[in-house]
Amino acid sequence: MQSLGRHVLAEIYGCRFEVLNDVKKVEDIMVNAALEAGAEIREFVFHKFSPQGVSGVVVISESHLAIHTWPELGYAALDVFTCGDRVNPWDACNYVAEMFSAGDMKASEVKRGLMEQPEERLVANM
Amino acid sequence: MQSLGRHVLAEIYGCRFEVLNDVKKVEDIMVNAALEAGAEIREFVFHKFSPQGVSGVVVISESHLAIHTWPELGYAALDVFTCGDRVNPWDACNYVAEMFSAGDMKASEVKRGLMEQPEERLVANM
Numbered sequence: 001m002q003s004l005g006r007h008v009l010a011e012i013y014g015c016r017f018e019v020l021n022d023v024k025k026v027e028d029i030m031v032n033a034a035l036e037a038g039a040e041i042r043e044f045v046f047h048k049f050s051p052q053g054v055s056g057v058v059v060i061s062e063s064h065l066a067i068h069t070w071p072e073l074g075y076a077a078l079d080v081f082t083c084g085d086r087v088n089p090w091d092a093c094n095y096v097a098e099m100f101s102a103g104d105m106k107a108s109e110v111k112r113g114l115m116e117q118p119e120e121r122l123v124a125n126m
Numbered sequence: 127m128q129s130l131g132r133h134v135l136a137e138i139y140g141c142r143f144e145v146l147n148d149v150k151k152v153e154d155i156m157v158n159a160a161l162e163a164g165a166e167i168r169e170f171v172f173h174k175f176s177p178q179g180v181s182g183v184v185v186i187s188e189s190h191l192a193i194h195t196w197p198e199l200g201y202a203a204l205d206v207f208t209c210g211d212r213v214n215p216w217d218a219c220n221y222v223a224e225m226f227s228a229g230d231m232k233a234s235e236v237k238r239g240l241m242e243q244p245e246e247r248l249v250a251n252m
Contacts, residue, residue, distance in 0.1 A: 004196060005203060007135070009236060043171040047185055057183040057190060059173055064181065068189050068209070070130060070239065077131060077238045079205070083194070110135060112203045113196065 004113030005063055005083035008093045012076040014103020020071035023048040027056055029099040030067055034058050037091040039065075039082065062087045067096070076100060081112065130239030131189055131209035134219045138202040140229020146197035149174040153182055155225040156193055160184050163217040165191075165208065188213045193222070202226060207238065 019025055027046040034041050039060040046056030052072055058065040063081040070076070078096055080089035089109070097105045145151055153172040160167050165186040172182030178198055184191040189207040196202070204222055206215035215235070223231045 004199075004201070005194070007203075009133070009238070011239060042173045042181070045169040045171050045183075045185055047168045049187070055168070055185050055190065057171075057185060057192065059171055059181050059183060061175070063194050063203075064183060064192050066183065066190050066192060066205075066207070068131070068207070073130075073239075073241065075130070075239055075241075077133075077189075077207070079192075079207075081192070081194070081203070081205075112135070113137060113199075113201055115199065115201075 001114045001116065003111035004115065005081055006089050007079065007081040007110045007112050008089040008107055009110065010078040010080070010093050010097070010105055010107035012078055012097050012100055012102045012105050013074060015074045015076055015100040017071045017074065019100055020054065020069035020074070020076055021052050023054045026054045026067060026069060029096055030056055030058050030065055033092040033095040034060050034065055036095045037087050037089070039087045039092070065092060074103070127240045127242065129237035130241065131207055132215050133205065133207040133236045133238050134215040134233055135236065136204040136206070136219050136223070136231055136233035138204055138223050138226055138228045138231050139200060141200045141202055141226040143197045143200065145226055146180065146195035146200070146202055147178050149180045152180045152193060152195060155222055156182055156184050156191055159218040159221040160186050160191055162221045163213050163215070165213045165218070191218060200229070
């Protein structure tokens, strides 16, 4: 089975309140994470919640990055979904964890868009 | 362990090329999916690729919805991530599959932001 995309779901713990609650910092880190991984940015939107928390997404040619932060818990939920072979989602994921000065990260990769491969040719050309 | 959010990852197959390649239709369906599930929309961005395909995200107060379509394969990768008890991510997921007239869907739910619960009180109040 071939897959169209790779999706890393990361649970990032032990981050500083001030970073996770600063919409501009979170936006800069997410945009730079996409660039660090070699992705091509198409659009991005970020939103600051009251009293705290940030949500945002970066749409890239290769799919998307998304973040939701709970500053009061020092926690952020990060998604990095990439298609194609050119961009490695783990590069973006590790960059964000480093910029958040994360104490701990639990992350896993899910294959997206599993497709049946074309059947092998069992009969040789005559 | 308590979780902060529910994240449904859905692989939607057997959809019509014309729907998956129409950025306005995909945007309408995704925005309505959020509303159908009772979510509060904050921002959304959608992008049409050349020669085909659409990517888009809807940021909601409860987290986000994201879609990437491969019209030539009749396939769409859908994510619905919600936090809190008020919005059921499966409502949005099933709505999108229905609007895409999907032939098949494989979806699973991942718990996000697992947090240790406070320790139980083992000593009764005296």
